[in-house]
Amino acid sequence: MSKRVLLYTLVLVLFMGLGIAISGTLTPQEQLGKQLFFDKNLSDPVGQACAACHGPNVGYTGPKSIINATIVVYPGAVHTRFGNRKPPAAAYAGDSPILYYDAVQGLWVGGMFWDGRATGWFLGDPLAEQAQGPFLNPLEQNNASPEVVVEKVLASNYQALFLQVCTDASLYYECIGRAIAAYERSKEVSPYTSKYDYWLKGQVVLTPKEQWGLALFEGKGKCAACHAAPVFTDFSYDNLGVPKNPLNPFYYEPEWNPAGKAWVDTGLGGFLESAGYDPAIYEPERGKMKVPTLRNVAKKPNPLFVKAYAHNGYFKSLHEIVHFYNTRDVLGSCSAKKFPLPGINCWPQPEVSENLNVSEMGNLGLSSMEEDAIVAFLKTLSDGYTP
């Protein structure tokens, strides 16, 4: 063997070893889930993967600054079609229980989506059930049927892995959902590598400001009442009175939204109504949205990148949403704005004014330095921190 060939062979072997080492951190099922999550062929027309709306570099939520700053809602594989909500994080969702009513607390808990409609009642796992939805949603990946998705997977370059993991042909589509859920729960997507996590293990210290923010988060700010550690959600639902986002393209899609501009996002209540529950059950839930995880809320590729917050992305910065919690009931209300502006000193009417949470927010009496400290604490929840 010539020296050059030897060198090339060595380099090749090294790379292969590296490849195995990297993929070796995932189980075959998680590895399959990863292939499915990033596969742009699993849409009609091709081009849209789950990652188009759940990007790793922003904590698996909307990865495009310009969209977050404006319409918030991501276009589907058919680019003229839009859903109606902001993509929540696909990370850290795996601990949400099967949707149930907790009679003691008088709260609905669990499920997936802002309105809980991926309940987990069918597969016994809300995350796996959720993962079966987007491939078939005409406003998202738009495939005609589960069989079409399975066919595409069988024709993919990870076919062998698929056949290794999914052995029962009658359960192929279910197996796809479960593999994606396994990947979303894996150490790669939900790694618990934030500064906060290293602080819990005693490996780093929080700055005095971050420490103060944590104390406010758990105390005067009342945040931990709903955003409970370690995932920073208790998987329940609440109506915070978030105003409408007038730029939501769903208002202008008569084919999918016959109500047009009069459409109201009724969240959990709307789902329970469509699922056939009595008004006595769904009316108290109208306007309530799932409490989202706060892990990675501040994670972004650069400081100028805009992220949108809440189910309709009305807020464009953490300062804005914290200010809203603090002052919703203190500042006067403004007439609905054509364009939501930062630094506002009044708030438009809530999108849904029934069932508003008035006991845990609205008038927290935080100073602007205290608001800043809470934001500083939220920034310690971004994964990928090196201690």
Ligand code: HEC
């Ligand atoms: C076109 C953008 C888009 C695509 C593509 C997409 N999603 Fe989503 N995803 C969303 C939106 C919007 C929501 C919230 C919808 C709602 O609440 O009604 C969501 C919700 C979720 C949730 C729920 C998280 C929670 O805490 O409730 C998970 C998990 C998720 N998506 C994973 C996926 C997976 C897996 C795929 C691919 C199979 C995918 N998404 C494809 C936009 C998208």
Ligand code: HEC
């Ligand atoms: C009563 C329960 C409750 C309390 C208390 C609460 N939150 Fe929330 N939080 C929610 C719910 C519900 C949402 C989603 C609301 C919506 O989309 O309409 C949310 C959304 C958020 C978001 C947006 C996350 C995203 O991905 O869009 C942030 C950030 C946030 N809360 C931070 C805080 C902070 C900081 C505090 C304390 C000052 C706090 N929350 C107190 C329930 C609560």
